[in-house]
Amino acid sequence: MHRKFAAIIVAMIMIGVLSSCSSNSNSGSTDTSGKIKVMVSINPLKEFVEAIGKDKVEVQMIVPEGMEPHDFEPRAKDIEAIGNAKVFVYNGLGMENWVDRVLGSIDNRKLIVVDSSKGVSLIKASGDEDHDAFDPHIWLSLKEAKVQAGNIKDALIKADGANRDFYESNYNAFASQLDSLYNEYREKFDKVTNKKFVTGHAAFAYLCRDFGLEQNSVENVFAEGEPSAKKLKELVEYAKNNNVKTIFSESMASPKVSETLAREIGAKVEKIYTIESREDGKDYLESMRYNLEKIYNSLK
Ligand SMILES: [Zn+2]
Secondary structure, three states, X not given: OOHHHHHHHHHHXXXXXXXXXXXXXXXXXXXXXXXXXXXXXOHHHHHXXXXXXXXXXXXXXXXXXXXXXXXXXXXXXXXXXXXXXXXEEXXXXXOXXXXXXXXXXXXXXXXXXXXXXXXXXXOEOOOOOOOOOEOXXXXXXXXXXXXXXXXXXXXXXXXXXXXXXXXXXXXXXXXXXXXXXXXXXXXXXXXXXXXXXXXXXXXXXXXXXXXXXXXXXXXXXXXXXXXXHHHHHHHHHHHHHOOOOEEEEEOOEOHHHHHHHHHHHOOEEEEOOOXXXXXXXXXXXXXXXXXXXXXXXXXX
């Protein structure tokens, strides 16, 4: 499903290149205000860095807002910015297939590189996506987001040891927000017997593991971009057998097919956030709460 966005992305990259010619940034790993320059690949990482670094960091995101990140290729100015940063945080697990190439091409030996997936308990990829061997959507687990935030905290301390206590205490505050949201919904999901939901982009395996749920995805109905009638039929059967009344849809993945399926089985379509990009002005915790509440309501 991601390939159909490639043409749009190429067009947007062209626009990005044209409009970036004047942005010759200052070099050095802190900006003029003394803040630590942190480059991140995708939106959830930006939020985690800001939650822990607060006013001591200046965060720049490489994949622009609203862009499908799976097929993204960094532009020359992104590579230059990573070269001038003090810390670079990426998701890992193939979410950014350009990382090795880009890091190999820049000369910044002091750069602190953070693979945020280090220490995460991984789930194998479903096979239908052109990702690497493991599912990269780790930030959609409140448990694993805490691990990612911990890796970021360690990197900020490494970059700026004088403020260790500041980063530790911000991390602890953020981690306890993650924990309390988890505990609230663990209790709720434990009380429902129906554990299955259907969504567009199979991004929620880690969220499912957190709460003992099971996702099935509209995206898997496709083979090489063409909807497979056999798989669509299977999904209709699945939805009927499991009393699925809601089909979740992400703005970046197959809303048309989600709508078709919903009509087929008399279900409604609800929005869900992959948080790969920031949407509707909601931050990470607000988006996670929204997702959990909508899924919970669909199972009641
Ligand atoms: Zn994804």
